[in-house]
Amino acid sequence: xxxxxxxxxxxxxxxxxxxxxxxxxxxxxxxxxxxxxxxxxxxxxxxxxxxxxxxxxxxxxxxxxxxxxxxxxxxxxxxxxxxxxxxxxxxxxxxxxxxxxxxxxxxxxxxxxxxxxxxxxxxxxxxxxxxxxxxxxxxxxxxxxxxxxxxxxxxxx
Amino acid sequence: xxxxxxxxxxxxxxxxxxxxxxxxxxxxxxxxxxxxxxxxxxxxxxxxxxxxxxxxxxxxxxxxxxxxxxxxxxxxxxxxxxxxxxxxxxxxxxxxxxxxxxx
Numbered sequence: 001x002x003x004x005x006x007x008x009x010x011x012x013x014x015x016x017x018x019x020x021x022x023x024x025x026x027x028x029x030x031x032x033x034x035x036x037x038x039x040x041x042x043x044x045x046x047x048x049x050x051x052x053x054x055x056x057x058x059x060x061x062x063x064x065x066x067x068x069x070x071x072x073x074x075x076x077x078x079x080x081x082x083x084x085x086x087x088x089x090x091x092x093x094x095x096x097x098x099x100x101x102x103x104x105x106x107x108x109x110x111x112x113x114x115x116x117x118x119x120x121x122x123x124x125x126x127x128x129x130x131x132x133x134x135x136x137x138x139x140x141x142x143x144x145x146x147x148x149x150x151x152x153x154x155x156x157x
Numbered sequence: 158x159x160x161x162x163x164x165x166x167x168x169x170x171x172x173x174x175x176x177x178x179x180x181x182x183x184x185x186x187x188x189x190x191x192x193x194x195x196x197x198x199x200x201x202x203x204x205x206x207x208x209x210x211x212x213x214x215x216x217x218x219x220x221x222x223x224x225x226x227x228x229x230x231x232x233x234x235x236x237x238x239x240x241x242x243x244x245x246x247x248x249x250x251x252x253x254x255x256x257x258x259x260x
Binding site (some may be wrong): 059076094112124127 | 186187188219227
């Protein structure tokens with residue numbers, strides 16, 4: 001599995017404009033919605049569900065990376081996207097550092113295994129310092145997509 | 158009084174292990190992995206969680222997530238170090254916890 005298997009290319013946000021946690025989540029969800037993966041009327045519910053999940057503990061896993069996520073019955077398979085904020089945004093990460101790389105995941109209600117494998121894949125990719133560095137430096141959707149379409153390094157099973 | 162010199166306790170603590178089946182329907186996802194790593198870091202002992210020959214440092218939620226341990230997965234918890242005996246039960250309980258919460 002590679003990140004391009006679940007990341008929606010058209011929903012990639014190379015440069016986020018929002019600067020708050022709520023704003024960031026809303027901007028990324030809207031981008032995924034605009035790519036056609038759920039109805040516009042569902043976007044606000046998804047934003048609220050993701051923010052509610054964040055209140056249970058930030059998905060900022062450290063090293064400038066966050067994986068905001070939720071389940072939603074409106075998607076028929078796990079979809080996600082990547083969004084970058086090169087200046088960094090406070091996301092209450094476990095290491096207290098600002099976040100530059102966001103990977104947002106929306107999964108169907110009844111597919112916990114898919115969510116786990118996507119999480120595994122994101123973490124495996126992000127373990128590579130060179131990958132994270134390249135991602136942070138990427139300027140365009142094309143550059144980001146190329147990185148996501150490469151097989152992840154690390155120990156494979 | 159015995160004159161026999163016994164090796165001092167604590168220099169060679171044997172590793173303790175326990176087999177655990179993941180019962181959380183959502184598997185070992187981000188929140189339980191983070192909670193487990195946080196608890197594991199409170200002990201001096203090394204903590205490992207193994208699955209099918211893959212070994213994760215129990216103090217790293219990143220490595221725990223790389224196990225992609227779904228409901229029903231069989232894991233082995235290994236604890237080794239000075240406070241291993243104290244650490245084993247709470248860590249095993251947390252790993253096996255029937256936390257059915259959603260995310």
